[in-house]
Amino acid sequence: METMGIVILLGTLFIFLIIRLPIAFALGVSATLAALYMKIPLLIVAQKMVSGVHSFSLMAIPFFILAGELMGQGGISKRLIDFSNVIIGRVRGGLSMVNILSSMFFGGISGSSVADTSSIGSIMIPMMEEQGYDKDYSVNVTITSSTQGVLIPPSHNMIIYSLAAGGLSIGKLFLGGIIPGVLLGVSLMVLSYVIAVKRGYPKGEKISFKDSIRIIRESALGLMTAVIVMGGVISGIFTATESAAIAAIYAFVITFFVYKDIHIREMKTILSNSLKTLSLVMAVIATSSAFGYMMAYLKVPQLITNGLLNISSNKIVILLLVNIILLILGMIMDMAPLILITTPILLPVVTKVGMDPIQFGILMMLNLGIGLITPPVGSTLFVGCSIANISIEKIAKSLKPFYIMLFIYLMCLTFIPAMTTWLPNLILK
Helix, strand or coil: CHHHHHHHHHHHHHHHHHCCCCHHHHHHHHHHHHHHHCCCCHHHHHHHHHHHHCCHHHHHHHHHHHHHHHHHHCCHHHHHHHHHHHHHCCCECHHHHHHHHHHHHHHHHHCCHHHHHHHHHHHHHHHHHHCCCCHHHHHHHHHHHHHHHHCCCCCHHHHHHHHHCCCCCHHHHHHHHHHHHHHHHHHHHHHHHHHHHHHCCCECCCCCHHHHHHHHHHHHHHHHHHHHHHHHHHHCCCCHHHHHHHHHHHHHHHHHHHHCCCCHHHHHHHHHHHHHHHHHHHHHHHHHHHHHHHHHHCCHHHHHHHHHHHHCCCHHHHHHHHHHHHHHHHHHCCHHHHHHHHHHHHHHHHHHCCCCHHHHHHHHHHHHHHHCCCCCCCHHHHHHHHHHCCCHHHHHHHCHHHHHHHHHHHHHHHHCCHHHHHHHHHHCC
């Protein structure tokens, strides 16, 4: 019965994904069908869905989503682009560097790859085209740099991982993402500069000292959102939920009473967009909890752990296999459900070969972030192509140098633990 239950659970999920059923429904229906076959009362499945979202830590997610929406709609994107231009815009291919640096800053506010591409890309892609950059290059830089958003804190996906991993320290996860996120941005800048020099892309225009001071002052107000969250969580003054709520209030004040780029009546649209995003996230968390319960009941995590360890006892081989699994899954599923589904399965595997759970969390974020820019279901890739009005096929071909760089960086993150663990262990012992 257990074997057939596993076939029903995973087989129906695979079928639902093929026919493009929304992921929340796919997970919920698959769990229900498996429970019916195993003669498990459906009340238990419902209880698992409710308990999945009944967590104080998850209360931070709506506030993070609202803060990101406020800052994204309220003009912070343009100010961050201007700020980045002051810092690095004068080098060869300066606009591509500005694009990457802007994504680094915006990622520290939104925590979302898709939101990053939507906000930064809608400004930077047309701007780069006007300055003589190739359209495919402009999209490549925008979508690959948006992967910083899932690494650089605050990231609601890290909160989801903390929950799935049994309550890991959110503060340590946030700290663990800082160095990898910044180094990823630096690596992308180096690659972009090499391509820019090879193709002869222009340098940026010089900005006067007076304008630079004004830009820095205005941008600093927006960047304080991330400082509030990180400072509050790391210092222990606020919990993640409290700091997220304060950040949302601060973003509201800055957007409507300081920047004043949009009218207060736009708050209705902002709340509507935030609610849509939140409902999707919470629905996925609820149904993923039921799906995870059925996997645990059918001993799927133990079977996969034993299977991987039976393939090889070599740490390098195991970690490479884990990366391959995450990369493949990231190409066909969204990030939040994958975190909830794969964490209970793969975390025991990597801890058995000596990987720290914090390192694995950041590694998972990068793997799934790469999945967001990879066909066939890369949502960030779709957004970038839609903004530039270019085919996915053309972008996928021109992304090869960026994929190679991301893979090399992924291997560094896999086999150099200090990249993710040094800072958390230094600050939060």
